Amino acid sequence: MQSSSLLHAESFHPLFKTQITAPDFKNCSLHLHYFLPRSVFVDPYELSNRANDYSFKYSGPSNLELPVAALRKDAALLLSIIRPLSDDGILDVEVPLHMRYGTAAIGSSFELTELPWPDAFFACNKSVSSARLPPMxxxxxxxxxxxxxxxxxxxxxxxxxxTVRTPVGDTANVGRVELGTAIVMLVAFFYLLRATLRTMGRMSIITLPAKEG
Incomplete structure (x- = not known):
């Protein structure tokens, strides 16, 4: 049996926790297969730090900074569990997740993303079951x-x-945000231009040759 829960479900960095309760399958390896909607991604470098717990294979967008609107397909993650079950046949598996920035919507401040539980299964060398693989x-x-x-x-x-609940922008505020951004950029440009011209003026005075008497 397996059950899952989500920690920090109202943030951009939730933690997916799955508890496995199973008898000790001899000559078998434990695996978890995750379907990740476009708004969810994992950081392969972060998962590599959990090499004592599991190895993994990931298929999905490689650019972790892209917003949801720029993606065209979902992702998938396959874990091969290394850490053994306890003497009671229980094991907790944790996967750190990250949420992409969602598309702004009218009058909306949060976006809800449904995240399926992973498919958990044993793969065995000897005949112990006739079950089929989950879709992958x-x-x-x-x-x-x-x-x-x-x-x-x-x-x-x-x-x-x-369900993950993450904040998104309100399209009613887009105009004000864009105007504010443009003003800040213009102010910064003229400040840098003024500083550059003043520096050039000082440098020209320093390098001006002295007049001969």
């Missing part, structure tokens, strides 16, 4: 060719997704 990219599925799969289902009656 072919490049991920190829890893499990010739292996038997034992899927871990959510508790009965559970709603298998979490």
């Amino acid at each position: 990219l072919r490049e991920f599925a190829m890893i499990f060719d010739g292996m038997d799969i034992a899927r871990l289902e959510p508790p009965s009656g559970a709603i298998p997704f979490e």
Whole structure:
């Protein structure tokens, strides 16, 4: 069985926590497959710091700074768990997530993003189950060719997704923001221009040759 929860669900940096409760499968490896909507991304460098817990494969936009409006596809993440289950058959897996800047909307200050729970499963060398792999990219599925799969289902009656609530801009404020930005840029330009001209004037006085008597 597996269950998930989201910590810091009202921020740009939530933490996806999944608890695995399962018997000890011999000759099996534990994996979690995540579907990530366009507004959600992971930082591969950050995940690399958790190498003692899991290895990973990621498929999605490589530019982490792009806003949601600039993306055309979702992302996927596959974890291969390294840390063993406890003696009680329990393991917590944490994945740090990041939210992209959403598109401004009329009268809206927050955006809700539904994040599905990951699919958790064991991949085994010996025949222990006839379950099929959860839907995933072919490049991920190829890893499990010739292996038997034992899927871990959510508790009965559970709603298998979490909701992230992140702030977005209000289009009613766009005009004021753009005007303010333009004014600040113009002021900065003229300040730098004035400072440059004054510096050039001082330099010309210093380098002016002395008149001969």
